[in-house]
Structures are given as structure tokens and as C-alpha cells.
Amino acid sequence: MSDTNNKTNSILILITIFAVSINLRPAITSIGPMLETIRNQLSLSNAQVSLLTAIPVIGMGVFAMLSPILNRLFGLKRTMYVMLILIGLMTALRGFISGYFILLSTALIVGIAIAITGPLLSAMIKQNFPNRAASVIGVYSFGMGVGSAASAGLTAFFFESTKSYQFALSIWSVLAIIGLVCWFLTMRGHIEVSQKNSNEKKGISMESASPWKSKKAWLFLLFFGLQSSAFFSIITWLAPIAIASGMTLLQAGTLLSVMTTVQIFLNILIPLAMERFGSRRFWLLFMLISGMISIVCFWTGLYPFMWVGAFIMGIPLGGLFPVALLLPLDKTENAQDANAWTAMMQTGGFMMGGLLPLVIALVYDYTMNHHFTFIIMMALYVLMLILSFLIENKGQEMST
Incomplete structure (x- = not known):
């Protein structure tokens, strides 16, 4: 009976991780x-409208370190309730109040809520599934991929159906209701992320307790920042690039949907494959080379190659995030340290990820040429390729 209850609880936790994670990107x-629609209707520059995606991602970086602090002060249960409610309310608010300021302010608050939620989910995974972290990270990233794919692919459809960008943006608040219901059902078991382990009780100092002093943690941060920059740059700018190449809004949205559909399947398939077959370096090289090939396809501006590029780009978008999340889980010994290392990694990483789309916008405003956009994107993948050679095959240690 006890084994049955444990299995039921594990399944419920997995469903809840998925239900919460789908709220972390839409x-x-x-x-x-x-x-383009928001820029035209509100008479904004490319840099101004790009802030709508840059601000929440930068906020995710600046406020990620609040996650372990709030967990200590209020516990996992209360903290996650508040974060899900904030995500839902801020997203819904976009449908009732128009204007650039409300879009910007809701984006910042959502970014803060996501910043705190992400490391807590990683800590839950470390605590509840210590021997299956790769597989469960796949569930986490799969949920994020579903949220990304649905919002990237269907937002344009909702706009075409209603002619209201406010409705198209605010409809995603319904996902927070799903997350809250699942969280309520799971929290009846009073699951919390423990704050101490047996070693700490005995007074033994753990190296991973101070990630800011670790060279490995800084390398993790850099890799996470590069993959985050690549992800948000592609997600933010692929549709405008496609429109600039002559596609309609609906075609550009479909292109984005193709890419993110491939992504969501690989979000879970690549972590499972890494757990069973081969070294992580092999998978890293496969994903990074795929990203470079995809950028070349986009760069041609030819429709057939752009569709092929969208399909191929789903490979790095689907795999690099879970690989990055696994780095601190491999290194740490307990949930508290996993929370701290993940928060540290995401602090700098998301700040990088938020700035790059803004840099692209500033460069494009100045040059009105997307060739520079592709140069920046290609540079991100080249840097990740160089960094990947510092990662050992098992992803547990990095060369110094």
C-alpha cells in the first residue's frame, strides 16, 4: 500500500511539474x-517593443536568487501559490488595460515570478527524483516547450480571429488556473523542499553551498546564458524576420509553430536519450551544429530553406535547455544546494538571455538589415560550441 501511495504521489508530482512549467514561457x-502588430498599433521602435521580451527575461535573471530566500522564509507551498497567481493575473491584465506601460510592467512582474518558480522546480526534482533527474527535467522542459509552442503558434491565430492583440496575449492566463489546481492537489501532501541534509547537520561544509565561488558554477552560468540568449533571440525575432522576407503574419506564426512543435517533442526525447545513450558532449555537438545549419537556412531568405531551418532549429531549442538545467543537478548533492546553484546559474544566464534580443533590436533599428541579426545568432552557437569542449562526457565535472 505504501509503495502504491508513493507511486501515486510521484505521478502527481510529475503532472504538477508539467502543469506549472507550461506557465513559464507563454x-x-x-x-x-x-x-510587428504591437509596434505598429502603439507606434513603437523595434528596441521599445523588444523590451517586452527583454524585460521579463532580465527580471528572471535579477530576481532568481530570491528563490532560495523565499523558500526558507515561506516554504515551497506558499511561494509557488503566489508566483502562479502573479503569472495568471499579470497575463490576464493585458486583456483589460491597453498601452505600452501595462505591457512592460506586467512583463517585469511575470519575469520575477518565473525567476522564483524555476529554481524551486529544479529543487523539487532533485529531492523527489534524485536518480531520475534527467528524465524528470525532460518533463519540466517538455512542459515549457508545450507552453512556448502553443503561445508561439496560436497567438497569431487568436489575433486573426479577434483582431485584438490584447485578447491574443491575455488568453494564456488560463494556463495558470491549470497550474494552481494541480499545485493544490499535490500540496495536500505537504511537500516541501528540505533545507538541510545530514552532512550539514553534522557541521560538514559542502563545496556546493557557495556556487558563486566555484569556477564550475560560473561555467554553468555562461553556458546557460548563451543557450538562453539563443532561445529568446530566435523566439523573438524569427517571426519578424519571416515577415521581412515576405511572409504573412499567419505564415510567420506557422513557421514559429513548426519550430516549437519539434522543440516540445525533443524537450523530453533528448534528456531520455542522454540518460540511456552516449555522452552529453556528443548530444551537445549534435544540437549546436544543428543550430548553425538552421541559421544558415534562415539567412538565405528563401521560403523552402526557412521551413527546413525552422524544423532543424527545434533540435537545439528542445535540447539545450534541459542540458543546461542538468548541470547543477549533476554537481550538487541535495535539494537545497540544487536550488542555490540553479538560482545562481539562472541569475546571470537570464540576464544575458534578456539582453541579446534587445541588442538585436538596437542593431536592426540602426542598420535595418537582418544580416547582423544572423551574425549575432551564429556567434552564440559558436561560443557554445567552444564551451562544450570544457564539459566532461558525463556532464558532472568541468575542466578547470
Whole structure:
């Protein structure tokens, strides 16, 4: 009976991780297909409208370190309730109040809520599934991929159906209701992320307790930042690039949907494959080379190659995030340290990820040429390729 209860609880936790994680991208990724529409209707520059995706991602970086602090002060249960409610309310608010300021302020608050939620989910995974972290990270990233794919692909459809970008952006608040219901059902078991382990009780100092002093943690941060920059740059700018190449808004949205559909399947398939077959370096090289090939396809501006590029780009978008999340889980010994290392990694990483789409916008405003956009994107993948050679095959240690 006890084994049955444990299995039921594990399944419920997995469903809840998925239900919470689908809320961690739509408020950001739904902006991409609406970038041109919002810019035109509100008379904004490319840099101004790009802030709508840059601000929440930068906020995710700046406030990620609040996650372990709030967990200590209020516990996992209360903290996650508040974060899900904030994500839902801020997303819904976009449908009732118009204007650039409300879009910007809701984006910032959503970014803060996501910043705190992400490391807590990683800590839950470390605590409840210590021997299956790769597989469960796949569930986490799969949920994020579903949220990204749905919002990237359907936001343009909702706009075409209603002619209201406000409705198209705010509809994603319904996902928060799903997350809250699942969280309520799971929290009846009073699951919390423990704050101490046996070693700490005995007074033994753990190296991973101070990630800011670790060279490995800084390398993790850099890799996470590069993959985050690549992800948000592609998600934000692929639709405007496609429109600039002559596609309609609906075609550009479909292109984005193809890419994110491939992504969501690989979000879970690549972690499972890494757990069973081969070294992580092999998978890293496969994903990074795929990303470079995809950028070349986009760069041609030819429709057939752009569709092929969208399909191929789903490979790195689907695999690099879970690989990055696994780095601190491999290194740490307990849930508390996993929370701290993940928060540290995401602090700098998301700040990088938020700035790059803004840099692209500033460069494009100045040059009105997307060739520079592709140069920046290609540079991100080249840097990740170089960094991947510092990662050992098992992803547990990095060369110093």
C-alpha cells in the first residue's frame, strides 16, 4: 500500500511539474508573433517593443536568487501559490488595460515570478527524483516547450480571429488556473523542499553551498546564458524576420509553430536519450551544429530553406535547455544546494538571455538589415560550441 501511495504521489508530482512549467514561457513567447502588430498599433521602435521580451527575461535573471530566500522564509507551498497567481493575473491584465506601460510592467512582474518558480522546480526534482533527474527535467522542459509552442503558434491565430492583440496575449492566463489546481492537489501532501541534509547537520561544509565561488558554477552560468540568449533571440525575432522576407503574419506564426512543435517533442526525447545513450558532449555537438545549419537556412531568405531551418532549429531549442538545467543537478548533492546553484546559474544566464534580443533590436533599428541579426545568432552557437569542449562526457565535472 505504501509503495502504491508513493507511486501515486510521484505521478502527481510529475503532472504538477508539467502543469506549472507550461506557465513559464507563454507571457514572453506570445509577444514574438505580435511584435510587428504591437509596434505598429502603439507606434513603437523595434528596441521599445523588444523590451517586452527583454524585460521579463532580465527580471528572471535579477530576481532568481530570491528563490532560495523565499523558500526558507515561506516554504515551497506558499511561494509557488503566489508566483502562479502573479503569472495568471499579470497575463490576464493585458486583456483589460491597453498601452505600452501595462505591457512592460506586467512583463517585469511575470519575469520575477518565473525567476522564483524555476529554481524551486529544479529543487523539487532533485529531492523527489534524485536518480531520475534527467528524465524528470525532460518533463519540466517538455512542459515549457508545450507552453512556448502553443503561445508561439496560436497567438497569431487568436489575433486573426479577434483582431485584438490584447485578447491574443491575455488568453494564456488560463494556463495558470491549470497550474494552481494541480499545485493544490499535490500540496495536500505537504511537500516541501528540505533545507538541510545530514552532512550539514553534522557541521560538514559542502563545496556546493557557495556556487558563486566555484569556477564550475560560473561555467554553468555562461553556458546557460548563451543557450538562453539563443532561445529568446530566435523566439523573438524569427517571426519578424519571416515577415521581412515576405511572409504573412499567419505564415510567420506557422513557421514559429513548426519550430516549437519539434522543440516540445525533443524537450523530453533528448534528456531520455542522454540518460540511456552516449555522452552529453556528443548530444551537445549534435544540437549546436544543428543550430548553425538552421541559421544558415534562415539567412538565405528563401521560403523552402526557412521551413527546413525552422524544423532543424527545434533540435537545439528542445535540447539545450534541459542540458543546461542538468548541470547543477549533476554537481550538487541535495535539494537545497540544487536550488542555490540553479538560482545562481539562472541569475546571470537570464540576464544575458534578456539582453541579446534587445541588442538585436538596437542593431536592426540602426542598420535595418537582418544580416547582423544572423551574425549575432551564429556567434552564440559558436561560443557554445567552444564551451562544450570544457564539459566532461558525463556532464558532472568541468575542466578547470
